[in-house]
Amino acid sequence: MRTTKRIQLSEERVDFDQLAIDLWEIIENKILSSENDLEIFIKEGEKRFQYYSLLVFGEFYYSKGENYLSKYITEKALRYDLTVPFARYVVQHQNEIEFPFKRYQIQPVWRADRPQKGRFREFFQCDADAVGSQSLLQEVTFVQLYDAVFTDLGLKGTTVKMNNRKILSGLAETIGASDKLIDFTVALDKLDKIGEEGVVNEMLSKGISSEAIERVKPIFKVTGSFAQKLSVLKELLADSEIGKQGIEELQYINEKIEALGLKTVTLDLDVTLARGLNYYTGAIFEVAAPEGVKMGSIGGGGRYDDLTGIFGLKDVSGVGISFGLDRIYLVLEELNLFPEQAIKGTRLLFLNFGENEALYCLKAVQSLREAGITAELYPDSAKMKKQMSHADKRNIQFVVLAGTQEMAEEVYTLKNMKTGDQKRLDLKGLIDALA
Amino acid sequence: MRTTKRIQLSEERVDFDQLAIDLWEIIENKILSSENDLEIFIKEGEKRFQYYSLLVFGEFYYSKGENYLSKYITEKALRYDLTVPFARYVVQHQNEIEFPFKRYQIQPVWRADRPQKGRFREFFQCDADAVGSQSLLQEVTFVQLYDAVFTDLGLKGTTVKMNNRKILSGLAETIGASDKLIDFTVALDKLDKIGEEGVVNEMLSKGISSEAIERVKPIFKVTGSFAQKLSVLKELLADSEIGKQGIEELQYINEKIEALGLKTVTLDLDVTLARGLNYYTGAIFEVAAPEGVKMGSIGGGGRYDDLTGIFGLKDVSGVGISFGLDRIYLVLEELNLFPEQAIKGTRLLFLNFGENEALYCLKAVQSLREAGITAELYPDSAKMKKQMSHADKRNIQFVVLAGTQEMAEEVYTLKNMKTGDQKRLDLKGLIDALA
Numbered sequence: 104m105r106t107t108k109r110i111q112l113s114e115e116r117v118d119f120d121q122l123a124i125d126l127w128e129i130i131e132n133k134i135l136s137s138e139n140d141l142e143i144f145i146k147e148g149e150k151r152f153q154y155y156s157l158l159v160f161g162e163f164y165y166s167k168g169e170n171y172l173s174k175y176i177t178e179k180a181l182r183y184d185l186t187v188p189f190a191r192y193v194v195q196h197q198n199e200i201e202f203p204f205k206r207y208q209i210q211p212v213w214r215a216d217r218p219q220k221g222r223f224r225e226f227f228q229c230d231a232d233a234v235g236s237q238s239l240l241q242e243v244t245f246v247q248l249y250d251a252v253f254t255d256l257g258l259k260g261t262t263v264k265m266n267n268r269k270i271l272s273g274l275a276e277t278i279g280a281s282d283k284l285i286d287f288t289v290a291l292d293k294l295d296k297i298g299e300e301g302v303v304n305e306m307l308s309k310g311i312s313s314e315a316i317e318r319v320k321p322i323f324k325v326t327g328s329f330a331q332k333l334s335v336l337k338e339l340l341a342d343s344e345i346g347k348q349g350i351e352e353l354q355y356i357n358e359k360i361e362a363l364g365l366k367t368v369t370l371d372l373d374v375t376l377a378r379g380l381n382y383y384t385g386a387i388f389e390v391a392a393p394e395g396v397k398m399g400s401i402g403g404g405g406r407y408d409d410l411t412g413i414f415g416l417k418d419v420s421g422v423g424i425s426f427g428l429d430r431i432y433l434v435l436e437e438l439n440l441f442p443e444q445a446i447k448g449t450r451l452l453f454l455n456f457g458e459n460e461a462l463y464c465l466k467a468v469q470s471l472r473e474a475g476i477t478a479e480l481y482p483d484s485a486k487m488k489k490q491m492s493h494a495d496k497r498n499i500q501f502v503v504l505a506g507t508q509e510m511a512e513e514v515y516t517l518k519n520m521k522t523g524d525q526k527r528l529d530l531k532g533l534i535d536a537l538a
Numbered sequence: 539m540r541t542t543k544r545i546q547l548s549e550e551r552v553d554f555d556q557l558a559i560d561l562w563e564i565i566e567n568k569i570l571s572s573e574n575d576l577e578i579f580i581k582e583g584e585k586r587f588q589y590y591s592l593l594v595f596g597e598f599y600y601s602k603g604e605n606y607l608s609k610y611i612t613e614k615a616l617r618y619d620l621t622v623p624f625a626r627y628v629v630q631h632q633n634e635i636e637f638p639f640k641r642y643q644i645q646p647v648w649r650a651d652r653p654q655k656g657r658f659r660e661f662f663q664c665d666a667d668a669v670g671s672q673s674l675l676q677e678v679t680f681v682q683l684y685d686a687v688f689t690d691l692g693l694k695g696t697t698v699k700m701n702n703r704k705i706l707s708g709l710a711e712t713i714g715a716s717d718k719l720i721d722f723t724v725a726l727d728k729l730d731k732i733g734e735e736g737v738v739n740e741m742l743s744k745g746i747s748s749e750a751i752e753r754v755k756p757i758f759k760v761t762g763s764f765a766q767k768l769s770v771l772k773e774l775l776a777d778s779e780i781g782k783q784g785i786e787e788l789q790y791i792n793e794k795i796e797a798l799g800l801k802t803v804t805l806d807l808d809v810t811l812a813r814g815l816n817y818y819t820g821a822i823f824e825v826a827a828p829e830g831v832k833m834g835s836i837g838g839g840g841r842y843d844d845l846t847g848i849f850g851l852k853d854v855s856g857v858g859i860s861f862g863l864d865r866i867y868l869v870l871e872e873l874n875l876f877p878e879q880a881i882k883g884t885r886l887l888f889l890n891f892g893e894n895e896a897l898y899c900l901k902a903v904q905s906l907r908e909a910g911i912t913a914e915l916y917p918d919s920a921k922m923k924k925q926m927s928h929a930d931k932r933n934i935q936f937v938v939l940a941g942t943q944e945m946a947e948e949v950y951t952l953k954n955m956k957t958g959d960q961k962r963l964d965l966k967g968l969i970d971a972l973a
Contacts, residue, residue, distance in 0.1 A: 201931040203917055211646055238917035240896060247904070362897055363904060461675060462797055469682070469798060482638055482673035496636040 184212055185230045186410075186423070193234060194414040202235030202419075209428070221398055221430045232423030234410055239352055241422045242386045242406065243359045246370055249390060249402060252426065254367040257440050260393030261368045261401070266376035267353050268383050268405075270336060273346015274322070274374075277339065278315035287311060288377035291322075295375070299323045322374050329357045332372040352385060384408040388424055392434050401427045401434060451478040451537060452494045453503045454487065463510050464503065467530055476537045494520060501537070619647055620665045621845075621858070628669060629849040637670030637854075644863070656833055656865045667858030669845055674787055677821045677841065678794045680859045681805060684825060684837060687861065689802040692875050695828030696803045696836070701811035702788050703818050703840075705771060708781015709757070709809075712774065713750035722746060723812035726757075730810070734758045757809050764792045767807040787820060819843040823859055827869050836862045836869060886913040886972060887929045888938045889922065898945050899938065902965055911972045929955060936972070 185208045193200060212228040231248060233241045246263055253261045271291075275284040286309035290302050297305070302323070306316050318339075325335045333354055340346030353372060360370050368390075378389050383405035390402030404424030411419045435441055451471065453464035464480050471478040481490045494502050504516040514527045517536060528536060620643045628635060647663040666683060668676045681698055688696045706726075710719040721744035725737050732740070737758070741751050753774075760770045768789055775781030788807060795805050803825075813824050818840035825837030839859030846854045870876055886906065888899040899915050906913040916925045929937050939951040949962045952971060963971060 201928060233917075236917045240900070240915065240917045243900070244914075244917075251907070359897060359900070363900055455675075462794060465675070465678070465794070465798055472686070479679075480675065482668075482671045482675045482679075493636060 185210060185228045186232075189230070189232060190411045191414055193419065194411050194416045197416060200235075203233055203238075203241075204235050205231070205233045207231040221427075221433055223429055227428040229426040229428045230423055231425075232410075232421055234419055234421035237420045239355050239386075240359070242352075242356050243363075245388070245404065245422065245424045246356070246360055246365070246368075247363065249388075249424065250365045250368045256431070256435060257442075258393065258431070258434065258438075259367055262371050262391045263368050263402075264371050264373040264376055264389045264391060265353060265356070266373055266387045267349035267385055268380060268387060269345045269349030269352070269385065270340070270374060271349075271377060271380070273340045273343035273349055274319055276343045277346065278311070278318050280311050280315055283309060283311055285380065288380055291375045292377040294323060325374060329353075329370060329372045332374065333357070336374065349385075356386070378403055379405055382407050382409075386422060390427075392430075393438070396434050396437055398430055398434055398437075401430045403427075448497065449477045449479050449499050451476065451501045451503060452490075452497075452499045453478065453480040453505065454490045455481040455484045456504075456506050457484045460484075460505055460507070460510065464505055464515075467503070467505075467515060467533065470530055471534060471537065474534045474538060476534065478537075503533070620645060620663045621667075624665070624667060625846045626849055628854065629846050629851045632851060638668055638673075638676075639670050640666070640668045642666040656862075656868055658864055662863040664861040664863045665858055666860075667845075667856055669854055669856035672855045674790050674821075675794070676857045677787075677791050678798075680823070680839065680857065681791070681795055681800070681803075682798065684823075684859065685800045685803045691866070691870060692877075693828065693866070693869065693873070694802055697806050697826045698803050698837075699806050699808040699811055699824045699826060700788060700791070701808055701822045702784035702820055703815060703822060704780045704784030704787070704820065705775070705809060706784075706812060706815070708775045708778035708784055709754055711778045712781065713746070713753050715746050715750055718744060718746055720815065723815055726810045727812040729758060760809060764788075764805060764807045767809065768792070771809065784820075791821070813838055814840055817842050817844075821857060825862075827865075828873070831869050831872055833865055833869055833872075836865045838862075883932065884912045884914050884934050886911065886936045886938060887925075887932075887934045888913065888915040888940065889925045890916040890919045891939075891941050892919045895919075895940055895942070895945065899940055899950075902938070902940075902950060902968065905965055906969060906972065909969050909973065911969065913972075938968070 189206065189208065193204065207230065209227060209229045211225055231245065233244070246265075249261075249263050253259075271288050272281070272284060275281050275287045278287075280287050287306065290305040290309065293305065294302050299320075303316055307313065321335055321339055325332050333350055336346070336350055340350060357370065357372075373389070376387055376389055378387050378400075385406035385408070387405040388403055389400045392398045392401050402425055404422070406420065406422040408420045409417070410421040411417075453468060455461050455464070461480060461484070468478045468480055481493060491502065500520055502518050502520060504518060505514075509515055509527075512527075514529050515533050516525055516527055517533060518525045526532075526536070624641065624643065628639065642665065644662060644664045646660055666680065668679070681700075684696075684698050688694075706723050707716070707719060710716050710722045713722075715722050722741065725740040725744065728740065729737050734755075738751055742748065756770055756774055760767050768785055771781070771785055775785060792805065792807075808824070811822055811824055813822050813835075820841035820843070822840040823838055824835045827833045827836050837860055839857070841855065841857040843855045844852070845856040846852075888903060890896050890899070896915060896919070903913045903915055916928060926937065935955060937953050937955060939953060940949075944950055944962075947962075949964050950968050951960055951962055952968060953960045961967075961971070
């Protein structure tokens with residue numbers, strides 16, 4: 104399951120599954136009613152199983168006795184993805200859940216790798232998954248979801264690249280390198296980084312014959328539309344059953360998307376895409392930021408036929424995608440795409456001329472806020488120059504001056520900080536002017 | 539600063555402050571460009587300072603050499619509150635920030651205490667603070683903020699309890715127990731748990747004389763409105779300058795709130811409230827859930843006159859409040875206050891009669907979603923009975939049946955799952971019917 108390994112299995116499968124479920128729930132929620140509970144729990148388990156494996160900051164700590172494990176669970180266990188918790192949830196609630204089952208989840212998770220720009224130690228994982236259906240319409244829906252989200256964000260030029268594990272298997276099969284599938288795809292995946300020559304050399308060094316490489320060369324140069332790329336693959340994979348199956352799947356998805364139309368993203372076939380080959384069994388997605396933005400993929404996902412196998416529930420096919428929230432944020436920032444209203448603060452500062460005036464203004468502030476207009480009162484009756492400068496430095500558009508005269512007439516003097524224009528308005532007029 | 543202690547200071551104050559700022563930034567952001575950077579950073583520091591103190595899961599680990607510290611920073615340092623990071627931000631950006639400065643922040647943090655219901659190991663901290671002004675209008679604004687939020691949530695019966703550290707100091711002073719302020723207030727704080735007799739016994743056991751306790755007894759039974767309670771305190775604290783100052787502050791806040799009015803919360807004076815006496819210097823807030831709900835405080839805060847002292851910037855007064863997000867969630871759940879639209883999912887399920895029909899339906903799904911109506915297509919062309927049962931189990935209100943006949947006429951048959959009513963509608967009619 105993604106970055107983790109299978110929890111060690113034992114001869115007593117059923118009980119183990121339940122234990123694993125419970126254990127994960129504890130890790131996820133960090134809710135132990137007491138340390139004792141955990142110890143009892145572990146003792147109970149120890150009777151039956153040789154190992155407990157817990158992912159702790161990307162590593163597994165195996166039980167070396169209660170205290171050791173307890174220490175790491177309670178002090179160090181951190182969530183590293185949302186997929187395993189989701190699988191646990193599905194298995195635990197399999198009798199209440201109505202399948203096909205969809206959920207999204209946005210939550211901070213932790214990574215063990217060296218942090219760098221766009222790869223923070225703690226980051227927000229943002230997943231959407233659909234389980235319990237093998238229908239390719241799920242894949243279609245997720246392409247639409249990417250399109251809808253990037254349309255809302257105004258992120259034009261985004262590309263959703265797709266591939267299919269079956270095509271990669273078919274290619275390896277066709278050239279007689281099925282036993283070298285991983286070497287083959289790892290090399291292929293580097294095409295845009297090290298070029299054709301580099302890929303060929305790496306394949307040769309891994310023991311793939313030059314004849315085999317020669318046969319696969321057409322894919323190094325494949326260009327054109329999704330459908331055109333599929334034609335090249337069709338020729339190449341004419342003799343591979345699994346390869347043809349992969350082509351059919353991609354063709355189905357592309358046809359539906361063409362019929363439905365996309366607003367913002369471009370759907371592309373990238374036969375070099377080999378993301379997550381350890382767990383994806385069908386579709387593979389990866390989202391590239393608009394050209395010119397230096398940022399790795401801003402999303403990805405795929406279909407996995409054994410999501411819940413880790414907890415003992417077999418044959419639950421799922422497909423899911425992730426949004427790289429922190430990276431998308433950085434891309435939006437780089438392209439200046441944050442909408443103005445997401446950035447701007449207070450529109451209206453009431454100047455403070457003393458206790459009575461302040462109270463008079465606070466009543467207006469309250470009404471403005473209820474009308475959805477961001478307003479505030481300067482908290483001290485400081486010198487007017489200081490208060491005006493405060494409004495100026497914070498780029499506040501309007502100030503309100505309300506002294507004894509305004510109070511007597513039940514009006515407010517609204518001043519536009521840019522133009523210097525002043526108007527006397529009653530409360531309703533003030534709200535209307537800002538609405 | 540809240541649960542932490544001051545970072546150990548050294549003779550070279552200015553440099554230390556900068557180091558402390560940098561260190562906190564690293565801890566908060568977990569962005570180390572490399573392990574080397576950290577080691578250089580620590581070596582540099584070690585020349586000058588004896589200790590580095592880092593809060594790690596509620597404990598301090600003191601530097602025992604580079605590797606030891608490095609290990610704990612990179613592997614274990616977890617955010618435990620948002621106040622220290624905020625103080626660090628204010629000090630680091632003091633020249634760019636325009637004061638008074640307000641910010642809110644919502645983020646997961648970790649606690650070291652034993653987790654239990656409403657006290658999770660990882661929880662969402664939700665803070666609002668205003669720094670750089672001693673104006674009591676900040677306190678007034680925060681009472682209004684509590685009121686606005688609980689009004690939006692429909693959480694009636696919530697009480698914002700206020701006290702003032704100066705009143706507690708005044709009481710201790712008046713009875714000649716200034717040196718026992720903490721013992722005095724800790725005992726007083728237990729009034730609703732252990733009753734008057736219990737409090738008296740605890741005070742006696744701490745060495746507060748029975749004459750002193752006799753003088754303070756009026757506050758054990760103080761009832762009535764905010765203003766009435768203030769009158770009792772005024773008599774009691776007539777000879778204490780600090781006590782009178784605390785009374786004036788609370789009176790000012792209460793008068794303003796009475797003039798402005800509250801929609802949902804009740805403002806109450808609770809003279810036994812002694813929350814956060816280590817750091818609060820003026821106002822103290824605590825929010826109680828509606829009566830009958832078994833839940834500790836769902837919010838709290840106060841004024842602290844030395845927010846940024848930890849990083850070497852003196853005399854920056856601040857006031858801040860927290861919302862206990864997880865607890866508020868539990869209260870809303872217990873009182874069934876989540877709005878229906880926050881719970882309900884898909885309103886409309888299109889049944890799937892085959893590939894062509896599915897595509898026809900997907901186009902409608904897309905239009906409905908764009909109109910803000912949650913709709914989806916059953917992903918497989920399963921038996922109709924199974925699809926209907928799926929809609930039923932998920933409490934989906936409407937299903938759409940669209941076979942070859944509907945496709946030919948460009949209509950959709952909309953069926954109300956509750957009443958069984960069926961209507962034939964074109965796409966526009968469908969959208970209008972659901973809008």
